[in-house]
Amino acid sequence: MPSGVELGIIVLSLKVALVGVACSLPPAIFFAYVLARTDFPGKTLLDALVHLPLVLPPVVVGFALLLLFGNKGLLGAWLADWFGIVFAFRWTGAALAAAIMGFPLMVRAIRLSIAAIDRRLETVARTLGGSRVWVFASITLPLALPGIVTGGLLSFARSLGEFGATITFVSNIPGETETLPLAIYTFVQTPGGDAQALRLSLFAVVLSIAALIASEWLTRRSRKTAGADDRR
């Protein structure tokens, strides 16, 4: 059983990952739809931009986030002044880093499942009187659900393991930004901390397996509603 401190680290990690996934889901669905269904000049550029966090060293992403969303950063100062949202050295910053790092994986999975939907189904729905928005909500979204679940899980798993961007952007502050990987790293660096590091690593394994099982179950459920499986 995890101790109080360990439990705090686990809860913080889950919170960061879940908030990151939840906040990146709507924009990910938007970009996935745009990339799968539309054609416009500059699409390749947008595609590359979305994939950037996947190919850049995480430290570079973290540094970029620091420049943009730091207290003196372009967006950071503006967000803090107008909305009171602060990312720098807060758990929200860790969630932002996690969301950004998981974003390409999420978009890829959702984009694939949207591209696999027969466009003529959307056409039929339009001729049956559905507006664009309604057709998206009633046809496209439910049929893309398996991809959305997969994308969500990939991003969640990526978030749980996020290290480089997080430590660069929001540092390693116990109780605020010290997620599981950061805590393990700290214990490994501390003389005699190996046993603690091992314990935390085991919790990480348990969490990952639990996430996998949960996603399996969710995927099966969403397939059922998406009709790829038998309902009765």
Add this chain to the structure above:
Amino acid sequence: MIDVDIEQRLGSFDLKVAFRAEAPIVGLFGRSGSGKTTVVNALAGTSRPRRGRIVVNGETLFDSARAIDLPPNKRRLGYVFQDGLLFPHLDVESNLLYGLRRAPAAVRVIDPEHVIQLLGLKALLHRLPDKLSGGEKQRVAIGRALLAQPRLLLMDEPLASLDVPRQSEVLRYIEQLRDDLHIPIVYVSHAVGEITRLADTVVLLADGKALAYGPVDEVMGRIDLRPHTGRYESGSVLETVVAAHDLSYGLTTLRFDGGELVVPNVEALVGERVRVRVRARDVSLALAHPEGLSVLNVLPATLVAIATEEGPIVDVQLRVGKLPLTARITRRSMHELALREGQQVYALIKAVSLDRRSVGYA
């Protein structure tokens, strides 16, 4: 009333189609690649013509000159695709009601119960589409389009993905809903048999142009259009009324303007209108009324035209009463009988050659 005059460019393909048709069922006929689907998509509003005008029942759906372009969901045209395209995540009932729920209350005249009964869908309501046969899927697709309360039904090769028994099953249902719901239908097909059985007016498309449009027997019977209507399939369509049944032999007498036709296996009641398609190769010619012959149908006819093309086979255009009839004979027979235009001849049609598939409800 459908009034179409559109131009569109699709890659290297130029489409320029104009026709006007007023009929319960308008057939859009042409080989694949002739532009049929493009015309239907323009009607449905899923692709936008470069220029032109589309008017259905007095309502302008598209007019490039007046910058009118109703979105597909405002056009109220029910579109039935070749392969049904049911929503895979919804059961049959939700599929059927998808369009109905979006239709304004003021235009709701087609009742779900009626459609479910008409198309025999009662037992399927709670099934998912992947548990349906091809014919069942197509029936659900037709019902779904109908329940969206369309002013016109567009059917793009609705039988193409079905096997022959399913085809006649769905054809029967289409005939029933035409008679029952009085919904005009634009029926797209490359199959002469379907067009002649269902359509009243036909538009013949080839290479992105409407070559001809008019009553189905007139267009399909024209010898000059034969390269497009097809040689093998060529034939004529006779509009007839059931006159009498001969129960002892299982034969039915059909009456039309200009004569009578004896046919086996007709299920229609006396007085009902049926449409018979007579293949040109099933029609023989005689100069005098033959005696001692097994052929039941011997019809006096006037020879109207002889096709001019080369080869051993010649199509001869006849007129029986007021109806056109095509006979396919050898060039040798034509010479031996010394056939010429304006001549009085007898057309011989074996009753046996008119099978169940050549007779449909009109």
